[in-house]
Amino acid sequence: MDTQQRQQRLQQSIPKALGTLSFDQNNRLVESTGIGKNRVEDIIDISQMELDDDGYGVTQDGEILVNVFKDAGRSVIIYTSASDDD
Numbered sequence: 001m002d003t004q005q006r007q008q009r010l011q012q013s014i015p016k017a018l019g020t021l022s023f024d025q026n027n028r029l030v031e032s033t034g035i036g037k038n039r040v041e042d043i044i045d046i047s048q049m050e051l052d053d054d055g056y057g058v059t060q061d062g063e064i065l066v067n068v069f070k071d072a073g074r075s076v077i078i079y080t081s082a083s084d085d086d
Contacts (some may be wrong), residue, residue, distance in 0.1 A: 016080045018064065023047070025073035035064075036078050042066070047079055
């Protein structure tokens with residue numbers, strides 16, 4: 001996935017976000033919104049997640065897609081619905 005595709009994915013995810021979570025390279029919470037406020041414990045697992053060369057990864061947790069973007073030591077997680085109905 002090139003940088004343009006990554007930016008498009010991020011832009012598509014934001015309007016559908018159920019919540020967000022961001023943390024630094026030391027796994028310290030920077031910010032959380034929506035359902036991210038209740039998922040702070042995800043930080044440890046997400047910090048160990050394998051990402052592509054552009055710093056992007058996605059995983060699914062039940063009906064929730066967990067979109068992970070990492071750049072310059074900071075990780076941003078955008079939680080979206082796994083269904084396309086939203």
